[in-house]
Amino acid sequence: MFNAPRRMGGGGSISSSAFLTSPGMSSSTYNDPLAFTVPAPGVSGGFGDLDPWSAVPSPARSGTPRESIEDPREREIQPAPSSSGSRDGLNGLINDPPAIYVSLFDQLDVSSTGSVSLASVHRLLATSRLPALAVEKIINLTSRDKSSLARQEFFCALALVALAQSSSPDDEITIERLSASIPNLPLPDLKPASPSHDHHALSPPSNGYDVPHQSVTASTSTGFDAWDSTPHTNANGFSDSHQPGGGHVSSGYSANGSAFRSDGVLDESQLGYWKRLEHVEVALITEKEGWFLQKYRVESDKRSAGAVSRRYSDFVWLLDCLVKRYPFRLLPSLPPKRIGPDASFLEARRKALKRFINFLVNHPVMKDDGALNVFLTESSFEAWRKRTKVSTDEESSSKKLNSAQEMAIPSDLDEKLGILKDNLPSILGSYQKLVLLSEKSxxxxxxxxxxxxxxxxxxxxxxxxxxxxxxxxxxxxxxxxxxxxxxxxxxxxxxxxxxxxxxxxxxxxxxxxxxxxxxxxxxxxxxxxxxxxxxxxxxxxxxxxxxxxxxxxxxxxxxxxxxxxxxxxxxxxxxxxxxxxxxxxxxxxxxxxxxxxxxxxxxxxxxxxxxxxxxxxxxxxxxxxxxxxxxxxxxxxxxxxxxxxxxxxxxxxxxxxxx
Structure with a gap:
């Protein structure tokens, strides 16, 4: 079953241990921003110490040992302990580097400042044909959050490239391994531009956003073409075009909640979903209820009820209902609560609630859920909740599949899910870094x-x-x-x-x-x-x-x-x-x-x-x-x-x- 433990990590994985750590200090593992944020089983949306809605960490639940996630790049750079027969380890490499190391450094150090820019190093390392994640980790190991690399840092980056190229894709690359491998370390395989050319020419030929022809034309197992470029996008990255009349668009799904027709074929009416999105605005109401309860103004562009006011606890109620009804569907997470929130936190939470509700109303199955519709349209929501008993029976109790729809499920589904499960930690860490860097920008x-x-x-x-x-x-x-x-x-x-x-x-x-x-x-x-x-x-x-x-x-x-x-x-x-x-x-x-x-x-x-x-x-x-x-x-x-x-x-x- 795909839930069994699987080997994590993909090809070209490199340990992000401290660059030239001090003697006797073992290498830390790569600082994954989501490594300590796995939610408790059955709980939707736990993030531990990480607040994914802001670069400012949440003060709640600080039980993680900080020593175990210390950023190794903040440590003092010191030569690693030498290994026997290794030309004094990294000291020997730095003091007596191969001629190609010196040539590449001189080629990039056009201003003779004794350092090369991070962008130039990135262009050079991009020609190594290593995975992008490996190149990123090598740069993180050697740059230590600086905008340039000094001579010894540049030489170490080239040595790490050589080690990564000569190692198995599953091998962890550490400074200790680099020091031990120096006697037999090959030269890095790079394709720099000729010294007579401008140093910016080190970038390999790029095809932009082009993809191989077969990737565009070949249909997937579901028949979905992901490269339809017809719509114009709005601020959320989706099309503003809607169905004529502005009415609520039915999902078009069969009664069993499947995107497949009774003959097991994908319902083509579900393609191009971004052309008919529903948009829900969530605004903070300035007047508080009582001393501290905050309310939000929620309004959909496809439901005729107009704006309604909702508390944070109402969002929690909605998610609780949907988790019980649709436990095996994709459900978004709610933002955290905080005692005495400031204005920036309230704004971050408002945006997160907006993403939450828009995720739900545009899910092809849950968009037609009765509880969700009441949440978006009932003006006296609290009174409705008191007088109405809401069924939370799992959808499998009322929805059935016929034999053709059962046959449409691939036999290797566990393997397909396992591929995504293996890669989720890496891609989540990358997206978290994208968000944090964008917020810094x-x-x-x-x-x-x-x-x-x-x-x-x-x-x-x-x-x-x-x-x-x-x-x-x-x-x-x-x-x-x-x-x-x-x-x-x-x-x-x-x-x-x-x-x-x-x-x-x-x-x-x-x-x-x-x-x-x-x-x-x-x-x-x-x-x-x-x-x-x-x-x-x-x-x-x-x-x-x-x-x-x-x-x-x-x-x-x-x-x-x-x-x-x-x-x-x-x-x-x-x-x-x-x-x-x-x-x-x-x-x-x-x-x-x-x-x-x-x-x-x-x-x-x-x-x-x-x-x-x-x-x-x-x-x-x-x-x-x-x-x-x-x-x-x-x-x-x-x-x-x-x-x-x-x-x-x-x-x-x-x-x-x-x-």
């Missing part, structure tokens, strides 16, 4: 916008003060400086030019604010995709806990009764018929339960296959592709607007006097 952009405004103010102040400091334009009278009526042409022209400069910096600040909005939307797009992977991680955990049944135990009981029945018949003691009738009735009841549980097993497999092949497969492709397309287009537009600002300023400054 956003913070810098916000500061840049503020600094641009301050620059504009300062330049304007200089323009106004220019006449006061000119001996031709000002006079000193009664201890005060007064500006004469006529300014000299030089001061007048320079002052006008400075006003143009100030105006341009103001426009730069405005354009930067627009870029802040772009980055903010892009971060949400990344989080939408990250939430999808988190949902599948939680699905695996729920499956492991909730898919178990007692079929084997019931079969043993039935077999035992059958033997007892035979013994009673053979003995033929007085009253044996009554005892046999009781045993037969109990066996019939257990046999019926066994059949129900066996049907449930098949339905669970159908759910897992549907979530993997239809929901997950289409969304990870569409959200990733459309999100990055939108981000790229907005970035190009922003750069063009910035260019027009500077070009316009350049033209105006041509008339600014010099003397």
């Amino acid at each position: 956003l913070a810098r952009l916000i500061n840049h916008s503020a600094d641009s405004s301050r620059l504009a103010l300062s330049v304007n102040s200089v323009s106004e003060s220019l006449n006061k400091s000119c001996f031709k334009c000002s006079t000193y009278h009664n201890g005060e400086i007064s500006v004469t009526g006529d300014s000299c042409s030089l001061c007048q022209g320079v002052s006008k030019g400075l006003l143009d400069v100030g105006e341009s910096w103001t426009r730069i600040a405005e354009e930067t604010e627009k870029r802040v909005a772009i980055i903010t939307n892009h971060i949400e797009s990344l989080k939408y995709t990250r939430d999808l992977y988190l949902a599948f991680r939680d699905l695996f955990l729920r499956h492991e806990k909730l898919s178990k049944d007692n079929v084997d135990a019931l079969r043993k009981k039935v077999e035992g009764r059958n033997k007892k029945i035979e013994g009673l018949k053979n003995a033929a003691k007085p009253g044996w018929e009554v005892e046999v009738d009781k045993l037969v009735a109990a066996s019939d009841q257990d046999s019926s339960t066994i059949n129900t549980l066996l049907s449930r097993r098949v339905f669970i497999r159908a759910c897992m296959w549907h979530e993997l092949s239809v929901v997950f497969h289409s969304r990870q492709a569409a959200q990733t592709t459309l999100g990055w397309r939108e981000f790229t287009n907005y970035q190009i537009e922003g750069v063009q607007r910035l260019q027009s600002v500077w070009e316009g300023l350049k033209e105006r400054l041509e008339g600014m006097p010099i003397e």
Whole structure:
């Protein structure tokens, strides 16, 4: 079964131990931001110490030993202990490197600063044909969060490349292994540009977003084409186009909740889901209920009830219902609670609640759920909950599959699920880093916008003060400086030019604010995709806990009764018929339960296959592709607007006097 323990990690895995750790210090494992955040089985959306909605860690539950996740790159760089016969280990490599190491360093150190930029190192290492994750780990080991690599760090990076290229894809690469392997270490296989070329030419030929022809044209096992590029995207990376009339769009799924028709073929009406998305807005209501209870204004663009107000506990109730009804479907996680939250946390939670509810309303099965519809439309929700008993029966109790739909489930489903399960930790860690780095970029952009405004103010102040400091334009009278009526042409022209400069910096600040909005939307797009992977991680955990049944135990009981029945018949003691009738009735009841549980097993497999092949497969492709397309287009537009600002300023400054 795919829930059995599996070997984690893929090809090219490299240990992220400390670069040149001090003697006697063992290497730490790679600092996976999600390594200590596995939720408890059966609990949807536990994140441990990690707060996935913000770069600021949550103060709750701090039970993780900090020593075990210490970032090794923050340690002091010291030579590793030498190994016997290894030319004094890394010291020997650094002090007497191969000629190709020196040549590559000199080629990239065009400014003779004694270091090479991280971008140049990345371009060079990209030609090694190592996996991207391996290159990233090598850079993380050697750069220590710096923007450049010194000579010894660069040499160590090349040695790590050689070690990775000469090792098995499953081998862990550590500084200790590197030191021990130096005597037999081959030269790294790189394809740098000729020294006569510009060092930027080290980048290998790129095909952009092109994919092999067969990857585009070949249909998957579900017949889904993930490369449909027709829709135009909105800020969330999805299409704004909806069905005419704006009514609630039915999922089109069969009554059994499957994307497959009665003949077992995928329902083609489910393709292109992003063209008919429902959008739900979640806004924070400023007025609190009581002293601290916060409410949210929730409104869908496809349900006619208008806006309704909901508390955080209402979202919790909804998720609890859906987990019980659809335990083997992809379900999003809720953001955490916090006592005394500040404004930034409330905003982060609002965005997370918006992602949560939009995930649900656009799931092909749960979008038509009655509890979800009431949550989005009932104005007196608390009163409705008090007077209404909501059924939380599992969907397998009311939905059945026919033989064709059962045959549509692949026999190697466990293997397909296992592939995703093996790679989830790595891709979740990568997405968490993408989010954190994007939030850092956003913070810098916000500061840049503020600094641009301050620059504009300062330049304007200089323009106004220019006449006061000119001996031709000002006079000193009664201890005060007064500006004469006529300014000299030089001061007048320079002052006008400075006003143009100030105006341009103001426009730069405005354009930067627009870029802040772009980055903010892009971060949400990344989080939408990250939430999808988190949902599948939680699905695996729920499956492991909730898919178990007692079929084997019931079969043993039935077999035992059958033997007892035979013994009673053979003995033929007085009253044996009554005892046999009781045993037969109990066996019939257990046999019926066994059949129900066996049907449930098949339905669970159908759910897992549907979530993997239809929901997950289409969304990870569409959200990733459309999100990055939108981000790229907005970035190009922003750069063009910035260019027009500077070009316009350049033209105006041509008339600014010099003397």
